[in-house]
Amino acid sequence: MDHKRHNGSRLMGGPSQAKRGKTMGEWEDSPSQFEEELSMFEEADMDAEEMEGQAGHDVIPVGDLFSADLNPRWRRPPAPSLDPSSDTLVFQQIDLDYYLAGMPGQSQGKVPIIRMFGVTDNGNSVCCHVHGFAPYFYVPAPNGFMSAHLVEFKKELNSAVLKDMRSNKDNISVTVLAVDITRKESMYGYHGKHIIDFLRITMAMPRLIAPAKRLLEQGFKFAHFPTSNYQSYEANIDFEIRCVCLRKRYKIIWKTWWRDENDRYRLNTQKEASLCQYEVDVGWKDLISHPAEGEWQRIAPLRVLSFDIECAGRKGIFPEPDKDPVIQIASMVQRQGETEPFIRTVFTLQSCASIVGSQILCFTQETKLLQSWAEFLRTVDPDIITGYNIQNFDFPYLLNRAAALKVNYFPYLGRVRGIKSVLKDLNFQSKQMGRRENKTINMEGRVQFDLLQVLLRDYKLRSYTLNAVSFHFLQEQKEDVQHSIITDLQNGNEQTRRRLAVYCLKDAYLPLRLLLKLMCVINYMEMARVTGVPLTYLLSRGQQIKVVSQLLRQATKQDLVMPVVxxxxxxxxxxxxxxxxxxxxxxxxxxxxxxxxxxxxxxxxxxxxxxxxxxxxxxxxxxxxxxxxxxxxxxxxxxxxxxxKGLLPEILENLLSARKRAKAELKKETDPFKKQVLDGRQLALKISANSVYGFxxxxxxxxxxxxxxxxxxxxxxxxxxxxxxxxxxxxxxxxxxxxxxxxxxxxxxxxxxxxxxxxxxxxxxxxxxxxxxxxxxxxxxxxxxxxxxxxxxxxxxxxxxxxxxxSSSASTHDKMDCKGIETVRRDNCPLVANLINTCLQKILIDRDPQGAVEHAKEVISDLLCNRIDISQLVITKELTRTAQEYAGKQAHVELAERTPSTCWRTTFPLTHNTTWSSSCPNLSKQKRATTHAVKLREAPVLAAKLCSRQMVCVCNFHLLYFSWCFGK
DNA sequence: GTTATCGCCTAA
DNA sequence: TAAGTTAGGCGATAAC
Known part of the structure; x- marks a missing residue:
């Protein structure tokens, strides 16, 4: 095998060197660096395999093969057989949902069954069907209600709900499973330990709760009791939260290890409803959960898959799945807790030269490529799937493309057999994040952990392109391949396609690196554990759910119920x-x-x-x-x-003591990055505590x-x-x-x-x-x-x-702290931020206001003489936003090339002789608006914005200067 | 030409 | 169906 590096990056008529900025010189070396990194993996693998046995081929020749030649390491380790009568099954739960199924021994009527997915210490996957838990809610019992009335109440409510249904496609005959009397107290308002009778109404399905609640609220009559409007309690709690929360009473905490009690689970051998290695049925009462303490804090070797796709778009047109083919899919798989991916694969359309350290599978037909990748995914059976913008780009594109090509076996990406992964549009809206249009794809049992979504939630950045983000956190960048030449590379030879494959691999690798560096998985698990919310909710839902979950957990302990308002x-x-x-x-x-x-x-x-x-x-x-x-x-x-004692104070005490622990660890930690992470955790706990008030x-x-x-x-x-x-x-x-x-x-x-x-x-x-x-x-x-x-x-x-x-020392300052000023705002172009930053440094550190003035004048003069790089004038946030409207990460790259700003630079040079120097010192507030000497009658709106912002920066500078001189 | 209002983003 | 809060600066813009 040829172990020499194929330097396929020199192309005839290759990428325009002119496009490169001056800072990008070091990119020249970067491909080889990444390839060397890859080949290091290969060496490590070879060492490991001397013991393990054979590995897959480096390059599988062009052909439309599949399963016969699987790489053996794709599969999970063999699952030791368990004896239901003597063994216990211990696993870490990572996702849960529920489905409806007929109850054994009951001819009709369906009940919800909770489905938990998880991983054992050995790295085997588990699907656990939990029986015997149904959704319920409460209403206060009317005056004079006795247990003798229960039957009548249940019967009436049941028939009311049935009558209310417009269609009954599930052929439901029993909607109300049970009604019983419990002693509870409303959590809203103090009424002196006034514990009263509540009716606990258990429904057959989660979706029946809403109609039952509505009917009871609108006025419900049964037996001889008068019609009355029942206030309902806890009827608006998600089923998943409900079942995790309720078990909290028995010390179940999300992210715990489960096993059966008294060895009473059965191996579910008949059903095999899922792709998991273990599939078991267990009664709700026979499930034991362990709080995440001591040995139960450990994290199972979850499989994290990161992938990236490349499409061959037409010139200047964003790829469309019904027209443009998927030409490559790179995948990297890593076990949680390890530092290197153990699977590195590229699926390519047409031949591709070998890349040391990764396996290349070549296909002549796109349909085969897609189908094989889906099969690859099912074989690898990842618990967590990541990538960059996979949620809104890669997955939707793959699904749509597979549909267009009629690859019928493609869209089964979850762990449950027969459930098709479908694309849905989701409108998510909150005051915090504004309106956000998202797509979702169901993938039962796997957690989709789109790194872009994580970053958008947790980090305020100037730019969210993978390149910018990688540089920010890893000081590393993408392989240098201009988006516009992707199609040319594909249409070249096996060397040009190899170059593309290296690029694609890196795009799959970077999210994995970022995930590790930012410790996203661990941090999110911690958050899930603290708040008692499923992992997937943390990325798909807002802040409120976390407080609701904690509130409910605390309330249940004290027999308090939560009203629906x-x-x-x-x-x-x-x-x-x-x-x-x-x-x-x-x-x-x-x-x-x-x-x-x-x-x-x-x-x-x-x-x-x-x-x-x-x-x-x-x-x-x-x-x-x-x-x-x-x-x-x-x-x-x-x-x-x-x-x-109030519930909220209790919850807050828990959160803040957790924060204290995190802070104590932070003090002990010496690794600067882990410090950052611990800092992030304590900040998360602080935010969680603060959001209790917000709630x-x-x-x-x-x-x-x-x-x-x-x-x-x-x-x-x-x-x-x-x-x-x-x-x-x-x-x-x-x-x-x-x-x-x-x-x-x-x-x-x-x-x-x-x-x-x-x-x-x-x-x-x-x-x-x-x-x-x-x-x-x-x-x-x-x-x-x-x-x-x-x-x-x-x-x-x-x-x-x-x-x-x-803070730490009285002799040297820790940092220059800026609050609310242009330097920290993302709606300014870099020029403004940099200028103000330099001025502030000169004023505060050098104590040289004159130097600040000189610097500002120089920059303004550079600006007016067109000596400022266009990248300094672009508000990256705006670009990102526009890019999101294009609904694809590749749009970022596209935009860098196509953005009108490049045009403005040529058609609209910033040569206006403005009167900034004379007009700005008059800082009377309203006058400042008129100092926009630049009258941009014909300029594009954004250019006008940029210009005026620069003026603003000058004005601000003068404000600083005059504050220094006169303000005391 | 001022003045209210909106959009955006930040502070806390 | 789901969505943490208010205060406030500052530029742009519409209204007076």
């Missing part, structure tokens, strides 16, 4: 205070004091919860004494924890309670005001301090104090002391902490400031 948008409530800033440049240390986790600690300190809320008239009705409850700044009443204020949500949220912000407003007064009253000349302290700014939970001391050390010492002293005025766990000193400090406006950040 109708969602209606109401009045907004008052939020936090932002102290009016004393704008200017401070060449003195400024001490910053923060309340740590302000809102959560307010809720804990004052026991704010649904369960402690006193609704109108409750005080009188329950005969409460004044010392039993508190009145919040907004006038709402809550009972003290001596009467009842109560979400008026279009599962359980809004404005009394709680407005009380929280009310306390917050009071506290920041009080903090300001306390600090300014104690740290005064008359009390023997160096100066009268002054709170120059503060936002929500922090105050910036000018103590009048000259050194950072003094500012820190007094800061620590002040924090402790102020804390003593508040109820624990509310705590004001000294966090940092800014020196010098430039305060531009509310939510806009910069300063050198001193």
């Amino acid at each position: 109708k969602t209606e948008g109401g009045e907004d409530y008052t939020g936090a205070t932002v102290i009016e800033p004393e704008k200017g440049y401070y060449s003195l240390p400024i001490t910053t004091l923060d309340f740590s986790s302000l809102y959560p600690s307010i809720m804990m300190a004052h026991n704010l919860c649904y369960t402690t809320l006193l609704q109108k008239g409750s005080v009188e009705k329950l005969g409460l004494a004044p010392e039993d409850f508190i009145k919040t700044p907004t006038g709402d009443l809550f009972v003290k924890s001596s009467l009842r 109560t204020g979400a008026q279009v949500g599962k359980l809004p309670c404005l009394e709680i949220s407005q009380s929280v912000t009310g306390f917050g407003r009071q506290m920041i005001e009080q903090t300001k007064q306390l600090v300014e009253s104690k740290y005064t000349l008359s009390n023997g301090y160096q100066a009268d302290a002054r709170v120059i700014y503060g936002d929500t939970d922090s105050v910036m104090v000018k103590l009048g001391v000259a050194t950072v050390k003094e500012a820190m010492d007094i800061g620590r002391e002040a924090a402790e002293w102020v804390s003593s005025h508040f109820t624990p766990p509310i705590k004001l902490e000294f966090e940092k000193v800014y020196y010098p400090y430039l305060l531009i406006n509310k939510k806009r400031y910069a300063g050198l950040y001193f």
Whole structure:
């Protein structure tokens, strides 16, 4: 075999060198680096295989082969046989869903069966059918209800639901499986341990809950009881959440290991409904779950598959699945916990020269390529599938292409036999993320972990192209292949196709590397474990579900039930205070004091919860004494924890103690990247804790309670005001301090104090002391902490400031901290961000405002003389957005070539002789709008935007400058 | 020519 | 059917 590197990257009429920016010079080396990396894998494999036996061929010659020549390592390790009478099956659950099936021994009627998927320590896949758990909800029992009435109630409700059904394609005859009486209490409002009878209504299917709830709410009559409108409880809980949550009572936590109890599971040998190696049936009660502690914290060797496809598009047209073929699919598979992929494969259309370290399968027919890849996927049987934008591009394209070519066996990508993977459009909308159109593909038992979606959720980046992201996190980039030449490469020879294959492989490899580096899988599992939400929900749903799940878990322990409230948008409530800033440049240390986790600690300190809320008239009705409850700044009443401890405070305590642990680990950790990850985790827990407050204020949500949220912000407003007064009253000349302290700014939970001391050390010492002293005025766990000193400090406006950040040491600053300024905003072009950044550095670090002026002038002059690279002028976010409208990641590359900005550069040189220097210093607010001397009558809109933004940057610069000179 | 409002993004 | 919160700066734009 030829082990020499095939340098197939030199092409006749190859890619235009002109397109390359100056920073891309090092790309020249990158292909060989990646290929060397690949060949290293090969060596490692050979060592391993001397023990294992044969491996697959490097290149399988052109031909339309399949299964006969499978690479043996594609399969999972053989599953040791288990004896149901003596062995237990232990596995880590990674996904769950449910299906409907006829109950044995019952001729008609279907019941839901939970299907759990998981992996054993040995790396064998498991499908576990859990029987005997049905969805249910509650309504309060009417007055005078006795157990003798249960039969009648059930019968009436059952027939009402049946009658309500428009069609009955499942031929359901029994909708209500059971009704029983349980002692429960509503979690909404305190009513003095008032436990009452509730009817627990168990339905045959999850989707029957909604109609039953509606019928009961609209007015339901049975037996001699009068028609009444029943308020329903917990009727809006997803079934998956329900079954995970309920088991929480028995210490089941998501992401745990399951085994049967008393060896009572059966191997399900007849059904083989899934592709898993073990398939078992188990009763709900016979399932044991282990909290993720000690040995159960370990993670099974999950199989993570990353893939990327290439299509041969037509010139200038985005590939369309009904016309343009899929020419390559690269796949990499790695076991969770290992550092290298053990499968590296490219499926190619037409021949392809060998690539050391990867297996190439060549096909002459595209249909065979697609079908074989699907078979490959089913054989590898990954638990997690990743890639870059696979959710909205690769998978939809493959499915549509397979449909267009009538590859009938393609779209079965899940683990359940006979379930077709279908493409659906999904509109996801939230205030946080705006409207987002997504596609979804069902893939039972596998978790789709699209890295782009993860990054969009968790990281705020200027650009989300795979190239930019890889550079940002890995300092590595894609193989240099211009998108426009892909078709040419395909139509070339086996060497050009080899080049394409290397490119494609790298695009499959990078997501895997990123996933590992960012520790996404582990972090998401942790989040799932903490909140009790299935892994897939974390990527497909919003923040609320996490709080609901925790709330429900906590509530169930105390026999509290959650009401269904109708969602209606109401009045907004008052939020936090932002102290009016004393704008200017401070060449003195400024001490910053923060309340740590302000809102959560307010809720804990004052026991704010649904369960402690006193609704109108409750005080009188329950005969409460004044010392039993508190009145919040907004006038709402809550009972003290001596009467009842709230659920929300409990949840928050859990989250914050988890955060403390993470922070402690962070301190011990030395590896800078793991540190970053731990930091990310503690941040996630903080965000989770903060979203508890957000949840109560979400008026279009599962359980809004404005009394709680407005009380929280009310306390917050009071506290920041009080903090300001306390600090300014104690740290005064008359009390023997160096100066009268002054709170120059503060936002929500922090105050910036000018103590009048000259050194950072003094500012820190007094800061620590002040924090402790102020804390003593508040109820624990509310705590004001000294966090940092800014020196010098430039305060531009509310939510806009910069300063050198001193925290760990009094002698050297940790960083230059910028808040809200152009440097941190993604709606500015890089030129503006860089210019402001440099100016700030000159002002704050070099203390050279004149240098800042010079620099700005220089940049502006470069701009006007057209000496600025176009990449500096493009707002990447806008490009990304436009690219998303094209609905494909390859559009990113396309756009780089096709974006009108390149045209503007030639047709619209930035040569306007603007009057920026004379007009900008007049910074009277409204006048500034008129200083846009550039009147761009014929220019494209975006170009105009860019120009004016540059003007803005100049104006801002002057603001900085004048703040420095005059603002004190 | 000012002034209210919207879109976007950030601070907390 | 599902969607964490409010405060606030700043540019663009429509309305007066």
